[in-house]
Amino acid sequence: MSINIKVYKEIIKELKEKNVQLVAVSKTKPVEDIKQLYDLGQRDFGENYVQELVDKQPKLPNDIRWHFIGHLQSNKVKFIIPFVHLIHGVDSLKLLKEINKQATKHHREVDCLLQVHIAEEETKFGFDEETLMAINSSELNELGNIRVRGLMGMASFSEDENKVRTEYKNLKALFDKFSQLQTTNHKPQTLSMGMSGDYKIAIEEGSTMVRVGSLIFGERNYNMPM
Numbered sequence: 001m002s003i004n005i006k007v008y009k010e011i012i013k014e015l016k017e018k019n020v021q022l023v024a025v026s027k028t029k030p031v032e033d034i035k036q037l038y039d040l041g042q043r044d045f046g047e048n049y050v051q052e053l054v055d056k057q058p059k060l061p062n063d064i065r066w067h068f069i070g071h072l073q074s075n076k077v078k079f080i081i082p083f084v085h086l087i088h089g090v091d092s093l094k095l096l097k098e099i100n101k102q103a104t105k106h107h108r109e110v111d112c113l114l115q116v117h118i119a120e121e122e123t124k125f126g127f128d129e130e131t132l133m134a135i136n137s138s139e140l141n142e143l144g145n146i147r148v149r150g151l152m153g154m155a156s157f158s159e160d161e162n163k164v165r166t167e168y169k170n171l172k173a174l175f176d177k178f179s180q181l182q183t184t185n186h187k188p189q190t191l192s193m194g195m196s197g198d199y200k201i202a203i204e205e206g207s208t209m210v211r212v213g214s215l216i217f218g219e220r221n222y223n224m225p226m
């Protein structure tokens with residue numbers, strides 16, 4: 001298996017024109033594939049599983065910016081804090097506090113995105129709108145070692161383009177409200193939305209960062225030994 005270089009170059013070109021960042025999602029893919037993409041200039045990579053990320057990170061170049069995009073459990077925060085670049089899926093204040101605690105221990109300031117539940121599907125994680133908007137700056141300012149950089153969301157896994165578009169539109173509207181919250185530490189300006197199947201729609205609706213995996217790395221086989 002190897003990466004799809006042609007598709008990668010097309011995506012990069014398209015995103016550059018639109019000033020959108022690419023996180024290449026490498027979950028389940030071997031370090032050789034990541035290295036191949038790295039050699040083409042890619043530096044931002046996304047992983048979903050703590051153990052997998054912790055295994056891969058020391059085997060790859062130090063200037064890779066690792067994005068944690070999966071569902072993060074509080075008891076696993078400590079394993080990624082020493083090196084993680086951006087945590088996309090923060091879905092509770094409790095988790096934010098744990099990240100702050102571990103970041104303090106490691107003398108780091110860690111960038112986070114808050115995940116918002118925008119899909120109809122119950123299976124997806126994230127804050128609902130009310131809870132998100134209730135978070136206030138004094139609460140956040142107590143967390144001196146994290147920086148809230150913006151929001152992340154996942155649309156429904158659906159063939160219905162209008163449904164996906166509406167969900168992204170709603171997230172963008174929420175982001176515009178949320179990003180008025182500006183404090184010394186927290187300057188939300190990143191909106192992480194869009195995956196292989198829907199990144200074009202997400203960009204049309206205002207995404208600033210897309211997370212693309214299978215288009216670049218090929219389909220995932222979850223039974224493959226990592």
Ligand SMILES: *Cc1c(COP(=O)(O)O)cnc(C)c1O
Nearest residue numbers: 025069195196197211212213214
């Ligand atoms: C796996 C994953 C992606 C990438 O999915 P593709 O459809 O392969 O592009 C993006 N975001 C999250 C949160 C993921 O878990």
